[in-house]
Amino acid sequence: MYYPITSGDHWRLLDFFRRPCITFLTEGMSAPASDLERDVELLRRIGDGDRLAFGRFYDHHSGLLFSIAVKILNDAGEAEDVLQEVFMQIWDKADSYNPVLGKPTSWLVTLARNRAIDRIRASQRRSRLLEQAAEEASVITDDSPSANETMYGKENAERIQSLMSELPADQKRAIELAFFSGLTQEEISKTLREPLGTVKARIRRGMLKLREKLEGFI
Amino acid sequence: MSEENLVEQASLYVLGVLTPEEVIVFESAMSRDAELRHLVDSLRNSRDAFAGSVPLVEPPPLLKQKIMARIDAERKVVAFPFQAGISKRLYNVMPWALAACLALLFGVSISYQKTLRNQNHEMVQQLSELNQMAISLRAESQGLKQAVETLQQTNRLENVRVGVLGSQLADAPKAVAVSLWDEKRQQGVFVAQNLKPLPADRDYQLWVIDPKYATPVSAGVFQVNEQGSAHVSFKANKPIESATKFAVTVEPKGGLPTPTLKNLVLIGG
Numbered sequence: 001m002y003y004p005i006t007s008g009d010h011w012r013l014l015d016f017f018r019r020p021c022i023t024f025l026t027e028g029m030s031a032p033a034s035d036l037e038r039d040v041e042l043l044r045r046i047g048d049g050d051r052l053a054f055g056r057f058y059d060h061h062s063g064l065l066f067s068i069a070v071k072i073l074n075d076a077g078e079a080e081d082v083l084q085e086v087f088m089q090i091w092d093k094a095d096s097y098n099p100v101l102g103k104p105t106s107w108l109v110t111l112a113r114n115r116a117i118d119r120i121r122a123s124q125r126r127s128r129l130l131e132q133a134a135e136e137a138s139v140i141t142d143d144s145p146s147a148n149e150t151m152y153g154k155e156n157a158e159r160i161q162s163l164m165s166e167l168p169a170d171q172k173r174a175i176e177l178a179f180f181s182g183l184t185q186e187e188i189s190k191t192l193r194e195p196l197g198t199v200k201a202r203i204r205r206g207m208l209k210l211r212e213k214l215e216g217f218i
Numbered sequence: 219m220s221e222e223n224l225v226e227q228a229s230l231y232v233l234g235v236l237t238p239e240e241v242i243v244f245e246s247a248m249s250r251d252a253e254l255r256h257l258v259d260s261l262r263n264s265r266d267a268f269a270g271s272v273p274l275v276e277p278p279p280l281l282k283q284k285i286m287a288r289i290d291a292e293r294k295v296v297a298f299p300f301q302a303g304i305s306k307r308l309y310n311v312m313p314w315a316l317a318a319c320l321a322l323l324f325g326v327s328i329s330y331q332k333t334l335r336n337q338n339h340e341m342v343q344q345l346s347e348l349n350q351m352a353i354s355l356r357a358e359s360q361g362l363k364q365a366v367e368t369l370q371q372t373n374r375l376e377n378v379r380v381g382v383l384g385s386q387l388a389d390a391p392k393a394v395a396v397s398l399w400d401e402k403r404q405q406g407v408f409v410a411q412n413l414k415p416l417p418a419d420r421d422y423q424l425w426v427i428d429p430k431y432a433t434p435v436s437a438g439v440f441q442v443n444e445q446g447s448a449h450v451s452f453k454a455n456k457p458i459e460s461a462t463k464f465a466v467t468v469e470p471k472g473g474l475p476t477p478t479l480k481n482l483v484l485i486g487g
Contacts, residue, residue: 051289058282066277068269076275083277084285091289106262109269113234144443148270154451157270164271178233179269185235200226207229210264 039104047095067147072116117182171206383486427463463487
């Protein structure tokens with residue numbers, strides 16, 4: 001038995017398959033500028049009102065930003081709103097991007113994270129989040145493809161994932177809570193039932209270890 | 219501030235957990251210290267990789283169009299066609315009763331005109347949105363055309379076999395996949411949607427069918443995410459001369475050397 005694709009599915013499928021297929025077909029075709037140069041150039045064009053550049057920028061980064069928003073909000077609908085807000089902000093403020101303040105990717109990650117955390121703080125979900133944070137085990141244990149694939153490619157993303165798993169669990173947990181939960185330093189300390197100084201030291205050691213391990217990949 | 223303290227503050231800064239007061243102090247220190255800025259940059263890169271280690275979730279396909287329509291709407295000022303109000307001068311030469319009737323008629327007319335104006339406004343807005351959507355799709359199509367032209371120029375498409383795989387399952391009729399195989403590079407990419415997540419002791423296995431071999435050639439195993447999607451790069455276990463078809467079966471964890479045909483899930487070429 002063969003089940004053909006119905007006509008109503010065509011657009012949805014085209015959009016779903018388009019990006020990975022084009023990436024596969026075009027990889028290595030020419031000597032492209034680095035991702036950093038490409039992003040800076042796209043932002044410059046977006047600042048000039050170039051919607052095609054905006055579309056390309058969206059294609060490159062939406063997967064990463066949406067994944068981060070879903071992780072923080074645990075709600076795909078709200079993550080969609082965050083993604084819209086972030087990209088509208090990019091459209092409006094692209095010309096205010098300052099390369100001195102970090103890579104475009106870092107800027108975007110910060111925007112998406114802050115927007116998502118603002119939503120948590122604005123809603124009445126804070127106490128629930130505290131409970132959730134206390135109960136939840138390490139969040140990054142999944143074997144499924146990581147959002148890093150959109151930034152570093154499949155092989156490097158898998159390598160990064162493997163290096164991440166070498167990070168001591170207590171340090172990883174402290175960093176996760178700091179970045180994804182929206183908790184304050186004191187709340188993290190309470191959640192982990194450790195003195196604030198210990199939590200800060202864990203974060204410091206974890207971040208340094210992360211930097212050391214990821215050197216050469218990012 | 220000690221070295222240790224600076225690294226600690228920098229780590230908390232890039233993770234976004236400094237208090238607003240601490241941020242002001244830290245950014246002030248950063249503006250005076252190039253080495254500290256460099257440290258923050260490197261920690262930010264690590265943070266980005268950490269943030270990116272979450273499971274990949276693709277945004278809904280139509281979200282991009284929605285955002286593009288929003289930026290177009292923002293960019294374009296829609297001229298609202300102004301309709302002059304009806305100016306009527308009633309001559310009070312009629313009896314009061316008739317005047318009241320006319321006043322009522324006038325009121326109804328104004329209200330009707332207002333409704334028409336609202337409808338008109340809504341239609342103008344809808345038209346504008348549709349225009350934006352059309353512009354967005356046209357731009358999208360132009361981008362794709364450019365990509366295809368570049369591909370044709372480099373002869374990349376000549377070596378690529380594209381297969382669309384349809385479902386063989388009554389309980390997952392919408393399962394579908396696209397497989398691209400580059401014969402020159404001997405590697406491919408496989409993207410599937412609407413497949414059912416499998417139990418832990420099972421894997422989906424991808425096969426390349428090449429007439430040169432008596433049995434399909436394994437191209438590895440994969441799992442789908444909670445949404446039933448998968449996106450994998452693959453290589454075949456043997457050199458492929460001509461990939462005429464692709465197939466997916468459900469096999470025991472780790473896969474088998476030959477496919478179990480009764481477990482065929484997707485096939486196509």
